[in-house]
Amino acid sequence: MTTPDSTPDRTPVTGDGSVAGPPRRRLAAYGLGSIGTGVFSTVPGLLLLYYMTDVLGVAAGLAGLVVTLPKAWDAFLNPMVGAASDREAVRTGRRTRLLLAGTLALPVAFAAMFLCPFTGAAAEAWVATTFVLAASAFSLFQVPYVALPAEMSDDSAARTRVMVWRIVFLTLGILVAGGLAPAVVDAAGGGRPGYAAMGATVAVIVAAVLAVATRGTRWVRSRPGPEPLGLAAAFRTARGNRAFFALLTAFVAQAAGVAVMLAAAPYVATYRLGSYGLTSALFVCLVAPSALAVPLWGRAAHRYGRLRCFTVATCGYAAGAAALLPAVAAGAVPAVLALCVLLGICYAALQVLPLALLPDTVLADAARTGHAQSGAFTGLWTAGETIGLAVGPGAYSLALAATGFVSSTLDHPVAQTSAARTGVLLGFSVVPAVLMLLSLPALRRYGKRRAAVSSPAPALAKDLL
Template identity: 80%
Template sequence: MTTAAPPSAAVDELTRRRLFVYGLGSVGTGLFATVPGLLLLYFMTDALGVPAGVAGLVVALPKAWDAFFNPMVGAASDREAVRTGRRTRLLVAGGLALPAAFAAMFLSPMTGTGAAVWVSVTFVLAASAFALFQVPYVALPTEMSADPSVRTRITVWRIVFLTLGILAAGGAAPLVVDAAGGGRTGYGVMGLTAGLVIAAVMLVPALGTRWVRSRPGPEPLGLVAAFRTARGNRAFFALLASFVLQAAAVAIMLAAAPYVATYRLGSYGLTSVLFVCLVAPSAVAVPLWAKAAGRWGRLRCLKVATCGYALGATALLPAAGADGETVAVAATLALCGLLGVCYAALQVLPLALLPDTVHADAARTGQVQSGAFTGLWTAGETAGLAAGPGAYAIALAATGFASSTLDHPVAQTATARTGILLGFSLVPALLMLLSLPALRAYGRRRAPQETDPNR
């Protein structure tokens, strides 16, 4: 069988400028992935008066659409690449459509049921626009180089920028809301501001990566044929399963942060501080994890980081629930800093391993379909990110959390306060532990030519 392999860019072609242009797009993906997960649920329950159970469905169901839509985008991206040798059109379409849809999510003119409908529709539009950019964007590193060490370098640049986007989203977005007066007005200003930033940082890589030659194939596959070809790639699906569980764990913790800050630590303003403590260390830790992976193996380091995150999340239960707000705040922030170090590995290492599964599949089938695999990957990621806030909202409703508006705040029961804390600690820890069997399965199902299972 003749293997169709994606072209590899020479190492000297991957200049710092090109890595910068590519990585910059991750600032936008970080903003979109973070702000809804961090603030949208709280925005609906505490600014728009949407009941927690309904708000949870609004957050989960539109993003669940991605599980169907993203693979279609992946197949379409591969077809475009076969025809033109590039993935530019979808990248530009997503970069133009997402900012407007994102801003509209936080510009609801209604409260209650009407607001739930408004946010649902705009969130579906935003998620669809995001897929148009994200799916071909994630496919590009596979086509930039066939060398795993070079692809890890590309991924490090991307994750550093992603971390900056996440940090800006989590640190600045709540501050913009407060500075603009809070409530619906504050969230509206924040949505418009973030939308402008997303447009700027996404269009640069959309137009600046035209040098990457994308040659999937040898023939373009439709969605059904792409699934049929991909289903034998067991290593990919094992890696994807672990990544989805970990994404859901992180998403639950992000969704819980405003509630923990408000109802356990005494101030909504601590939301930004919590987020910065969780994400800022990862900006420094990403290159360190890359060096550690080069020495001890990417898979081994990923397992260590997963266990470390689970232990740190478990320790948040007594820390955030400690007597005295000063002690609780100090202990919670310190643990979030430690979690941030592990979070860096959870971001960079799965994405460094993903192209390996695409290249191994090309050797197995003779058909290269980077877009199809990244479509499945991003569908799983968004499903995990949707499931996190959705599950947390259901837990809030089950423990008696009472929704409110800024003008009419509501005191929460002891049961609701306990539910808020459990979703911030034990639930993410459990999901991290549940991802470990999938990582072990991935190690067993690697391509036979890869002799080191922890590589």
Template identity: 65%
Template sequence: MNKGRLAGYGVGSIGTGVFSTVPGLLLLFFLTDVLAVPAALAGVVVVAPKALDVLFNPIIGAASDREAVRTARRTKLLLTGALLMPVAFATMFLSPSSGYAGAVWVTLAFIGASVAFAAFQVPYVALPAEMSDEPDTRLRVMTWRIVFLTLGILIAGGLAPAVVDLGGGGRPGYALMGAVVGAIVLAACVTATLSTRWVRSRPGGEVLGLVAAFRTARGNRPFFLLMAAFVTQAVGIAIMLAAVPYVATYWLGDYSLTSILFVCVVGPSALAVPVWSALARRFGRLRCFTVAMIVFTVAAALNYPLGRASVTAGVLSAAAVLGLCYAALQVLPLAMMPDAIVADAARTGQVQAGAFTGAWTAGETAGLAVGPGLYALMLAAGGFLSSTFDAPVTQPGSAKTALLLGFTVVPALLMLASLPILRAYGRARTTGN
């Protein structure tokens, strides 16, 4: 497969990376520290729209398979999501009200943005299983995708907070950021949609409904174990990302360090993705995945004493180690997932890439949504005080401890919890059940 096609597909991940990252990084902080929404309610706002996506994603996956049967393409849903997602995203940060009214505005806009994102993401993730029958080629496709995804995440984390500052902070700053980020998402996703029209989708001659598709897939135990490990990790990473602006503001003493801290987490992963891919080809994907999880756990835990001591250089250095491991946590499970889909096709005679990736993205979406929600509950339990941009408050010690735990110890524990799930995946893959 030539580089033009690889890049044409991969560029869509800039859009999905940006869209997935900015709400997880800034939306909770926008609610609690700009719109003065209480932390517990803010947690509901960041979780509820994504919870609906858990229901919508499998439905969209089945719809994508039906479109593929009729047209041998997945273009219609891709284009619909690519056009609607940026508009709804920008609207999220245009609330004219604070408090409860602001929470309602953000919730409605976030629901629209999440559904539009699902319309693009589900068929987009289904494409690699249809781009090639060769596992090594699919790994190459996923490597390109994760490189672009990492670039999108890096753009989001490095650019979005900087644009907020450029716009003067507060409502004007977030409004400007929403418009800029929306434009980036639009360009990336439309480009990927037009660049993948060559892919011939092959979901089989029979269109399976949602229930029938999952009934057929229920014997694919390796797929669901891999997904369970990935989702558990997604929760931990989402909690960590939601904590970044809080740690920068309340422990490192400068909100502008949000971009720097985020870049330290994500930046190294852009360079590490091809390295992990090469290591996986030599030593095995599962083995490399396990090593990355263990190192991530240790680095996250070590950041707690560094954060309490407000050692900025130490926190940033540990974050860079996390970034190196984060690359593996992204590229390796996504490279292993299409293999499980293809193996299931051999077992059942049905290629249901849309149904499987609908389930996968539903799980990932749930993890990325639950993470900030859990972090908001941690803030509320710690006695965090919400405020507006113009009237900041001093946080109690319990709130500062809670927000630091979310950046360090809690993600480490969740990563540790995913290890036995991954071991079970390895056994199931070996035995074929």
């Protein structure tokens, strides 16, 4: 096996000998990558469906298929990338090559998604092809990137600190996507020119932050093994980790709920609140509070327990989403924005806490099986997340089609029926609330299964409680 990076490990150590975690400059370098992943995870879910139905004139049902199928491919690809990442880590002691490949390919494919010169069927083919390429490039970066925290420290508190930094930057990326992207579209005149300018602007940002993260995480010594498992063997090994799959089930349901709400936002702004420009305001109110709330959730989790706080935040998000139904129906914009602030506070916990729990299940499984397959588990995790993010817009597009929504272009706008406007509203309120509530049984199963996963240390077993 190739000797890993010989750079001295300067990870801080506390007075009692426990690992305090990487220094801030390393945390910042790692966290910056989440700006890029947050942007890519958000912009297609927020704008791509609307771009196809209201700029390119693609029928809602077909547009939903285009948005969903590339994500389905990504869900298939992610576990293979995870296995490849583990093989690279065994050979080189790092996961840098796949990170670099994603860094180079993703910005180009992302910009191409919003440079479509066609309308109708040709536009479907263009967006589908470029979205598949972008999703594949994203997988090359995201899977090894998510695997790194489990290898940055053996201390669960230090890993939670890593996740807090990551989610703060992820929130900034989501804020850039939801606040800046629609604003750039408007500033560039809307339509095809506006979306093309937005795609190019966001691509430059993604390229810069992914490059910093790729270079800034070369110090991480990856330790899978004792030898890499093949994809089938990795699946068999992971199958016995019931706590992991319970946590993943909850996360997928919640990702679908958030994705439905994101896909619905521009439609709600346009057809229920009277202005597409409110899309940015809705998104900023949803995401900006979460940037401030992430450290607070980290402290609360340390005091009250991560699973307990995760459950409280899930219930809070469900209640806030349900309350949007009467607020949006009444056209009460201030009330809608205030509820989005509440949702943003809960959303912070839905981001940081499951990712803080994920490395614990990976390391606990390593004690059970003797194989530390971080890449395999994060490949499964990101595949599940991708499925959730795909199901949301796909299901919403089908709901639009079922309620009679009519696609259009800016040159030929169409007034929507009352049934279509009701479908727009339900996707922004009731559907996310229901999906959040459906995730609660999985969280309960996770709490029950935690004892079934062997812990490498008593402190970890206590933390899984």
